[in-house]
Amino acid sequence: MDVRVAGRPAGDRVRFEGQSGLFFGAQLGRLILTILTLGIHRFWWKTAIRRRLWADTTVDGDPLEYRGRGIEMFVGALLVFAVLLVPLSVVSIVQAVLQGMGLAWAAGLLQLVLVMGLFWLFGFAVYRARRYMLSRTSWRGIRAGMTGNGVSYAWLSFRMTLLNMVTLGFATPYADARRWNALWGDAMFGTERVRADVDWRTLTKSFWPAYAGSIIAFGLAFAMGFEGVEAAGKALAGDAGATMDPSVGFATLKFYGYLAIAFLASTFLMLGYRAHFHQEALGATAVGGLRFGFSATTMDWLKFYAGNVAWVVLTLGVGLLLLRFRLWRFWMEHLELYGELDTEEIRQSVLKAPVQGDGLADAFDIGGI
């Protein structure tokens, strides 16, 4: 039974009606307010952006709603200060003391523990930010949410990070699929659980060519700039004389140039994988009878990123204010829905919503929106 409202055009089931001009105008005042309050206003700013973007988005004709509040994010940031930054600064003092005492190995060990801890916390932050955002998102009066507390996801994400470090990124499809399934598999819409079942094997089709291409690109960069590699190595080892010789300096420069080209080529190749991943991942995600899809191709992603860069450069940075808008619009324009939800069966969420916002994600600067 399709009960679409009369007069609304059929077609895209996910529609974004936001207007960039209106959005941009609203950001200027917020920017000034944020500067005047030494940055504290940014929690309310972020909340207002989400409210606007959610409210301008309709799914099957019904608008999304964001119910978060700035004060929740503010409290979250204070909490992170107490439980994370204070201990971290103590650790950094201890480290400086160890270094000064000549116990470089102990300082190094502590540094390793610190970095590992931050890797773990990063996954935890991603989960908590998602959980907070979903718990504040509703559609048709029904709230979304997540069932876990983030600890098991943090461990999974940590293991995947280590795996990718050991395999030099070769395990990326596996890690991406595991993370996606764990994160979205914990999500709920009301009483209906989201199912996410990406098979990493389907991702290898686009990943392996991109990975091989990247290896070749970087290999070529090292081979062609070999003189520079030697010089850079010497310079890194602290041989000051090496950096003074102009011909050696030029070789180093050339090497960095090749590296930059290889990096660009690799980024472009990986964009193909990114596009494929999102198609596969959303295609393998469903809630009830509703299945998702994502239509963005490699070219769409390329145009999106190139557009972002152009916006920011041409407006001398002012365009940064529009990036969240552009990201959301990109997602909503390419998000596709198939099938129907049994809306009579889905009842209100009984999940306990977190009280405070995504302070940890704020500290890590995670998340585009």
Add this chain to the structure above:
Amino acid sequence: MPTPSTSAASDARPAQLFDGETAARRLVRVTPWAGGLQLAGEAELLLARAELRLVSEGGQRTVLGRFDNPDWRLVAEPPLPRGWLKGVARADAVRPRDLRLLAVGLGGAAAVVAMMWLWGGVVLAAAAPLVPDSVTGPLGKGMVAQLVGERACESPAADAALARLTARIGAPRPIRVTVADWPFANAFAGPGGEIVLTRGLIEKASGPDEVAGVLAHEIGHVAHHHPTQALLRYYGVSLLAGSVGGRSAELADVGLALASTREAEREADAHALRALAVADVSTAGLAAFFERQLEGRGAAAEPEDGVQKMLAEVGSWARTHPADAERLAAIRAAGAETGARPAMSGADWAALKAACASRPADRGAEGAD
């Protein structure tokens, strides 16, 4: 399915009702009545204005909520006439609870700031001596190693001369003086009794008494635990400002760091005057240093790189500070009574002046460290 309509409600507006229990959508017609809004169709309801709240009101639609059920939503598209919503509270209107929360938050923040303003110095002064040498020693050593690095001048004769000078001036704890090969005239004190004098300071000094005066001043900082206080302040205030206020707050923090040095400078001056009097060293040297700082703009060599510029700026801030004339007057007043023996023997002074002589002459070469 056509919208049911009756001739009785010709001015009825179509809307969707979500009861917050299930995700089901009920089509209703909204009409106004004296007390609020009336719903008819798939749900029959008489709603009072007082129980309604306006969730959002855009160009496309009106979204209404209910106070007694936070998940209940009535979505009218196109939007309801303004007149129908008169007396309906806005959802984002400031609620008494919010005001209380805000008042508590602002009051708390104001109290913390006031306490830091009034008692922060006292607390820091009381806390700094409690940090044991086993912590401040390695920290200071590490800081000097990082700051001065390769530019430390190594001369046993100069070190011995400085040790004799330090012994004569007297210090409350062991002091380690490092001469740094920088052209500008400045001196710094770090935690754990670490003091740095620049080559420029020694070269431009009118005589050993001037170096003795500056050294006594820096020993005054050490005696009052000022570097440790600065460290505690950094880890306390800066981290809070950085985590809650974002990047813009860190700028404000720099101001705080500078502002809190005024009192410290006076304390260090007072200590220097006492120490010089006891050691029977003329305070004319210290006065001469300040005179040059007040007058000698542009006389100093141009700093070579960013770090040097920053370090030289610390001095220039002091130079432009109005309190300097006051400080000079205080030093002159005290200087009348003292001053008999030169601070250093001729041989020691010569050794100190030659402290950096063994360093390579092409000083531009290591600008990269």
